Amino acid sequence: MNRTLFLLPLMMLIILSGFFGWSLLSGRDPASIGSVMVGRPAPPLPFADALLKSGKPVLVNFFASWCTPCLAEHPLFTRLKEREGATIIGIAWKDKPEATRAWLARLGDPFAQVGFDQDGKLALDWGLSGVPETYLIDARGIVRLHFRGPLTERDLAAILPLLRGGS
Amino acid sequence: MTPFRRYAPPSPADGGRHEFLAFPRLRGKVPEGRKGVFSIFLALLLLTLPALAVEPSEMLKDSALEARAREIGRALRCVVCQNQAIDDSNAEVAHDMRRAVRERLAAGDNDEAVMAFMTARYGDYVLLKPPFKAGTLVLWLGGPLVLLVAGGALMLAARKRRAPEPPVPLTEEERARVDSLLRPRPSVEPHDHEKSAPEWRAPSA
Numbered sequence: 001m002n003r004t005l006f007l008l009p010l011m012m013l014i015i016l017s018g019f020f021g022w023s024l025l026s027g028r029d030p031a032s033i034g035s036v037m038v039g040r041p042a043p044p045l046p047f048a049d050a051l052l053k054s055g056k057p058v059l060v061n062f063f064a065s066w067c068t069p070c071l072a073e074h075p076l077f078t079r080l081k082e083r084e085g086a087t088i089i090g091i092a093w094k095d096k097p098e099a100t101r102a103w104l105a106r107l108g109d110p111f112a113q114v115g116f117d118q119d120g121k122l123a124l125d126w127g128l129s130g131v132p133e134t135y136l137i138d139a140r141g142i143v144r145l146h147f148r149g150p151l152t153e154r155d156l157a158a159i160l161p162l163l164r165g166g167s
Numbered sequence: 168m169t170p171f172r173r174y175a176p177p178s179p180a181d182g183g184r185h186e187f188l189a190f191p192r193l194r195g196k197v198p199e200g201r202k203g204v205f206s207i208f209l210a211l212l213l214l215t216l217p218a219l220a221v222e223p224s225e226m227l228k229d230s231a232l233e234a235r236a237r238e239i240g241r242a243l244r245c246v247v248c249q250n251q252a253i254d255d256s257n258a259e260v261a262h263d264m265r266r267a268v269r270e271r272l273a274a275g276d277n278d279e280a281v282m283a284f285m286t287a288r289y290g291d292y293v294l295l296k297p298p299f300k301a302g303t304l305v306l307w308l309g310g311p312l313v314l315l316v317a318g319g320a321l322m323l324a325a326r327k328r329r330a331p332e333p334p335v336p337l338t339e340e341e342r343a344r345v346d347s348l349l350r351p352r353p354s355v356e357p358h359d360h361e362k363s364a365p366e367w368r369a370p371s372a
Contacts, residue, residue: 036290120263127288
């Protein structure tokens with residue numbers, strides 16, 4: 001009994017290394033705060049209610065002209081619109097309308113409709129933590145995906161089946 | 168400068184007064200008549216509070232409602248700053264959340280309804296004190312459990328130590344040796360040089 005006690009520190013080291021290794025390799029994001037929006041009906045979007053209830057899957061993207069990650073994900077939305085015919089609603093968060101318009105004129109406008117949330121009140125109803133964030137609303141108006149941060153190529157694997165399946 | 172020095176009693180050269188021992192460089196710098204004021208100033212520095220991010224323009228006119236908003240703001244976590252209450256955060260979202268809290272309160276919501284408003288949008292993550300439920304059992308009970316297990320192990324170990332095995336009785340041979348060692352030895356007069364050593368004292372008995 002006493003001799004096996006000597007192994008205790010070693011066992012603890014192994015357990016700790018195992019946990020740290022798993023944390024590093026499992027792809028778990030400790031900074032992720034999750035989302036309670038997924039699985040719920042989409043919150044109201046006064047300026048684009050008709051689009052939300054059109055019976056087609058819709059992407060809702062919160063962005064701002066001052067936001068660099070938004071610039072990075074912008075070409076992906078252009079592609080989704082042109083190649084997949086996706087309906088994308090853009091909401092400019094805490095941005096001046098003229099700055100937003102200039103930004104879209106410069107980069108191209110992939111959005112079916114653009115709304116403005118200058119005081120961030122609308123964003124709060126969507127559980128937004130910042131820009132960019134993107135939601136996928138299915139044909140029945142239920143939020144199916146919620147991405148915090150810029151959309152990347154890798155996220156398309158989750159988006160495309162839902163986008164194609166519903167149309 | 169050396170802020171901490173050993174206490175030195177006031178010397179007559181200093182006028183017999185305790186002079187800013189903690190800050191030697193200030194010695195003689197503060198005029199005689201201002202010392203009281205200066206001491207009060209130093210004492211007031213101890214009373215400062217951490218700065219709030221709540222801006223005056225956000226505050227409610229109704230001080231009772233504002234106090235409730237502060238109470239709630241301290242319990243809500245800013246969703247982009249890991250471990251900071253919305254009242255302490257300058258993040259845009261924290262500002263919006265503070266405003267929403269005040270709007271809900273002004274609309275007549277009670278504190279629970281305001282918390283529910285936030286958890287409906289941001290989940291339990293937004294609560295700095297997570298609720299007690301199946302998903303948070305480890306969080307709530309893990310600490311006490313480790314304490315119990317460790318405490319139990321320590322108590323077991325202590326009990327084992329308290330009841331040592333009874334010693335093996337000595338054999339005849341060992342007893343004889345112990346007796347011989349413990350028997351008082353014939354007293355021996357010290358040598359002369361030992362007598363002159365200052366630590367030597369004559370045996371009292």
